[in-house]
Structures are given as structure tokens and as C-alpha cells.
Amino acid sequence: MSRLIYMGFKLLEPYEGKLSRTVLRGESGSNPADLPDKAIASPLMASYLVYMYKTVRKFWGEAIVVTQELGDIIGNAIVKDSIIANSDTICLLDQGKFKENYAQVSTLLSLNAAEQRKIFTINALDNKSGRSRFKEVYIRRGLVGEVYGVEVSLRQYLTFSTEKPEKRALEYYISREGSFHQGLESFIAEMESSGLSLDAFVKKVNHSL
Structure with missing residues (x-):
């Protein structure tokens, strides 16, 4: 592995903690670690980003960048010139x-x-x-x-939902049934028999807790 690529991976190491705390463990992301935007925005990274995109393309791949803020695109010349131009x-x-x-x-x-x-x-x-x-x-x-x-199916949606009310209601069923699979099936069966929408059923379950 070249030193340049190694440096790129090193930039992401602090964010493994954020992933485990929020996504994998289902905790709130209200106080997450900052994403590596400052490092990426550095002029020193511009040549690396261009190099990375061209290298990935050479091997018939495609680099993926995800952002929640339009300002990350509009207000950053490094991102605009190095990433979007090669996407x-x-x-x-x-x-x-x-x-x-x-x-x-x-x-x-x-x-x-x-x-x-x-x-x-x-x-x-x-x-x-x-x-x-x-x-x-x-x-x-x-x-x-x-x-x-x-x-996606309702089972898929509930499995990966990050909405707190939905997670809380489902967790009650999982705790009651003793396993994720049985809790999910019981949740869906009772929701369907109730004739309520998902939102209404979730509110009903949470209100009873």
C-alpha cells in the first residue's frame, strides 16, 4: 500500500468510533464526531483526491462521496473541482x-x-x-x-429503521418475545390485525409502555 493511500485511510480511523456508537449500536447521533471535512477540504488533499478518482476509474470502479449539506458542495472549491468533476x-x-x-x-x-x-x-x-x-x-x-x-418490505424497513419511535416499539416486542426474529414477526402480526397504519400502531405501542 502506498504511503498516499495509507494517509487517506488514517484520516478515517477516528470515525470508526462514531459508526459503532451511532449506527451499529442504535444510539443517537446528536453529538457525533466531526466528519473529516476539514482534512478533505485541505489544498494538500486536492491532488490526492484527483489521484484517487483516476486510480479507481482505471480499475473499473467508482468512488462514492455522500453529503447531507449542499454547502459541502457549493462552498468548497476543493470538493467541487476534485470530486464532482470526476464523478x-x-x-x-x-x-x-x-x-x-x-x-x-x-x-x-x-x-x-x-x-x-x-x-x-x-x-x-x-x-x-x-x-x-x-x-x-x-x-x-x-x-x-x-x-x-x-x-422494501415492511420487515426490511423495520429491520433497518433508525426512527426512534419505531425502534422503541419494536424493541418492546423483541424483549417480550426473546429474539429479534420473533419480536419482528409478532410486531407485524399485531399491527396487521389491528388495521392501523405503521405510524398509528407505533404511537399506540409507545403510549402503552
């Missing part, structure tokens, strides 16, 4: 709250008017009747993208 695929979640101030993002990501119209349909259409819970995502590879629904 072949772009995935966007609901952008509705940024609709009134989307000029910078659309220019940066080369989103024409037709693509922007697609993006602002994310989770905004009346297309949920008769379907399981799902969220939509815009995926663009090349110049044209589409909006896709990410739809």
Missing part, C-alpha cells in the same frame, strides 16, 4: 426545500431545466397507493437521469 454518477434525495435557491447547485451539477423538473418530483407525486413504504431518489449517469422508488 460519473450523481444521486440526489429530496431537494424540495432548496427549490427556491437551486441555481448554484444546478449549475455545478450541470442540471438542465428538464432534469430539475424530474428532481422536484421526488416524493411529491401521488403514487403511493397500494405500495409499501418507499422513498424516491434521482440517479443520473451521464447527461440524463430518472427518479426511482426505493421500495
Whole structure:
């Protein structure tokens, strides 16, 4: 392993603790460790990022960068020039709250008017009747993208849900039944027999605790 790649991995070591404390153990992320944005934003990292992207592409791979803040994209020249310029695929979640101030993002990501119209349909259409819970995502590879629904079964959704009320209600059933599998099955069976929606059933369970 080259020293350059080793240095890149070393930057991420402090964040293993954050992962284990929040995602893996299900604890709140209200006071997580800072992500390595300062290190990535350093001019010293610019050449490394370009090198990394070109190396990954050489081996038919694709580096993935995830951000929750548009400011991470707009306000950082290093990220903009080194990452976005070398990204072949772009995935966007609901952008509705940024609709009134989307000029910078659309220019940066080369989103024409037709693509922007697609993006602002994310989770905004009346297309949920008769379907399981799902969220939509815009995926663009090349110049044209589409909006896709990410739809999973109720069992899958509850298994990976990070919503505190849902986790609390499910944990009650797991504790009562003695195992995750039995608790999940019991939760779903009682919810379906109640005729309530998931949100209403979760509120009912938590209210009784």
C-alpha cells in the first residue's frame, strides 16, 4: 500500500468510533464526531483526491462521496473541482426545500431545466397507493437521469429503521418475545390485525409502555 493511500485511510480511523456508537449500536447521533471535512477540504488533499478518482476509474470502479449539506458542495472549491468533476454518477434525495435557491447547485451539477423538473418530483407525486413504504431518489449517469422508488418490505424497513419511535416499539416486542426474529414477526402480526397504519400502531405501542 502506498504511503498516499495509507494517509487517506488514517484520516478515517477516528470515525470508526462514531459508526459503532451511532449506527451499529442504535444510539443517537446528536453529538457525533466531526466528519473529516476539514482534512478533505485541505489544498494538500486536492491532488490526492484527483489521484484517487483516476486510480479507481482505471480499475473499473467508482468512488462514492455522500453529503447531507449542499454547502459541502457549493462552498468548497476543493470538493467541487476534485470530486464532482470526476464523478460519473450523481444521486440526489429530496431537494424540495432548496427549490427556491437551486441555481448554484444546478449549475455545478450541470442540471438542465428538464432534469430539475424530474428532481422536484421526488416524493411529491401521488403514487403511493397500494405500495409499501418507499422513498424516491434521482440517479443520473451521464447527461440524463430518472427518479426511482426505493421500495422494501415492511420487515426490511423495520429491520433497518433508525426512527426512534419505531425502534422503541419494536424493541418492546423483541424483549417480550426473546429474539429479534420473533419480536419482528409478532410486531407485524399485531399491527396487521389491528388495521392501523405503521405510524398509528407505533404511537399506540409507545403510549402503552
